[in-house]
Amino acid sequence: MRKVLVAVVVAVGALGIVAGAFAGGGYGGGPGDDNTATPTSTSGKASSKSETYKFKATLTAGQEVPKPTGAMAGAGGTFTAKTVESSSSKTFTWKLTFHNLTGKAGAAHVHMGVKGKPGGVIIALCGPCRSGQTGTAKISSKIEDAMEQGKTYVNVHTAKNAGGEIRGQVKLVSS
Secondary structure: OHHHHHHHHHHHHHHHHHHHHHOOOOOOOOOOOOOOOOOOOOHHHHHOOOEEEEEEEEEEHHHOOOOOOOOOOOOEEEEEEEEEEEOOEEEEEEEEEEEOOOOOEEEEEEEEOOOOOOOOEEEEEEOOOOOOEEEEEEOOHHHHHHHHOOOEEEEEEEOOOOOOOEEEEOEEEEO
């Protein structure tokens, strides 16, 4: 979103320079003169450019709230995701891997919530889940903003730990 704002400001500034040039503002004498500026992009092109944000979470039993029962030593996983903004559409693509759980992964979700606090589900990832699973969904600006600000987490649920067995806070790794 920040990149779109910068692109729009640059495009508007460029259009102002070009308008000044066509009005005789210093780029040449007028039509037919070789020094006349020619616009190479418009604000429509700048605002339709897509942006990509990448996210990651390292999942462990120690981060889950409330603490899981009987979690295996070394239980953990990795969640990677990216959002691609194009106009008003935001496409969320993800991959989830996990290991050493107490049983099969019954479900996994992205939740709204800061570190150490439980929160509501905002994106259902899979159910049942297998390690290495991937998926795609459309998300809202509100969800993407929360992910950018570190206000979301991912967790994996098992039969023994229906509230979640492993968890990791989602962090923005590049934009």
